[in-house]
Amino acid sequence: MYVAESRSSKAPVAPAGTPGRRVAALRAVPGTVLVLGTVSLVTDVSSEMVSAVLPLYLLTGLGLSPLGFGLLDGIQNGFSALVRLVGGHLADRRGADGAARHKAVAAAGYGLSALCKPLLLLVHTVPLIGAVIAVDRTGKGLRTAPRDAMISLATEPAHRGRAFGVHRAMDTAGALLGPLTAFLVLRLAGGPLLADGGERQGYDAVFAVSACVAVLGVLVLLLFVPNRQPGDEPSTVAPSLRDGLTLLRLPGLRRLAVCACLLGLTTVSDSFLYLLIQRQLHLDTSLFPLLPLGTAAAFLLLAVPFGMLADRIGRRRLFLAGHSVLLVAYGLLLSPFSGLPAVVCVLLLHGSFYAATDGVLAAAAADAVPAEQRGAGLALVGTGQALARFACSLLFGALWGAVGGRGALAWSAGALALCVLGAAAVLREPAAAMPDPDPALDAVPSPANEVAP
Known part of the structure; x- marks a missing residue:
């Protein structure tokens, strides 16, 4: 087992490709x-x-x-x-x-x-x-x-x-x-x-x-x-549930939460997506139980590389790019292509979507929330996204019954494309967030104070 250890941010940086650089990369976790x-x-x-x-x-x-x-x-x-x-x-x-x-x-x-x-x-x-x-x-x-x-x-x-x-x-x-x-x-x-x-x-x-x-x-x-974690400073402030809800007055967190909800409303649930893969790509029903394993395998292989990429290019950018990848998967399902190669491509894209959005969204939300209310801030964003996806499942099921699975997916793909474009205009990665977005949090008022919208 490993135990937490403190690290100095002033440690010398080894040249790229050296063993010291690789050790430093491991210590980053x-x-x-x-x-x-x-x-x-x-x-x-x-x-x-x-x-x-x-x-x-x-x-x-x-x-x-x-x-x-x-x-x-x-x-x-x-x-x-x-x-x-x-x-x-x-x-x-x-x-x-x-x-x-x-x-x-x-x-x-x-x-x-x-x-x-x-x-x-x-x-x-x-x-x-x-x-x-x-x-x-x-x-x-x-x-x-x-x-x-x-x-x-x-x-x-x-x-x-x-x-x-x-x-x-x-x-x-x-x-x-x-x-x-x-x-x-x-x-x-x-x-x-x-x-x-x-x-x-x-x-x-x-x-x-x-x-x-x-x-x-x-x-x-x-x-x-x-x-106690290194970033958790002792405090006598006892944030109330109302203080947690007022975190949405922080512009960065509010924009992130709104975009996560909008994109969640156009994210087809895994169960519906696997059913569409089986029907649209004419997959043998005996292979249906293996579809979630394909997504999970791609997610497993790409989660760490995509997390490192998010640290370099910006977490919000990668979050949006992940939804663009999902849009490509929807397009492939709506295309004339079928067979096992198409199935593999869709599952790879689906797993890539999760690798580029799941942990990346939590990291981006952490950047926008003061340390003393980190749990409440992450919960706000995660809850909004989860409820939006639940609503999407209900809407998609009703739409499937009205226009069929292919038609429902076409409507979802169009809505997702519009939401990605809108979110791209709202979620602009601030220059100060590269590579360390946290210094701005020092200016965030305490949870007991009201934050201007």
């Missing part, structure tokens, strides 16, 4: 980020194990309709997004030593999710399973903002894109390993046989192993993540 990446990797293995078998368990085992499952999943995802605001606010509250409570709130979120895994062994009805999943999503909502706040506070501003890229790459590695682990557990347990009261030992084995893995993630967080 502090130990706290690596530990949090390990926690996310382990937790994602646990979560994706359950996610991989839950639809089959609910639909074929317990008789839930696809519409009911989609509604259940959508409501819980929307609720999780709203809980992010609470998590960000609680994380910024100060303890007796004046330090923020990022680690405590993140641990509570990870702990809630870990608690839900063994509960799945005890509940056997759809309402109870839905309640357990809701608590799990609550834990996810609580931990996201404080976790990202710890990453941003532990990392020098000039290297935040790389740090978030490393974290997202490790997180995605867990998302890849989770379904594979569930598959192996099911094979060893004899496979799922649940139907009209049949045996369920395969599902129980997955839930039990997932619970053990989740507990391991919580232990890593508690034992190896420091309580």
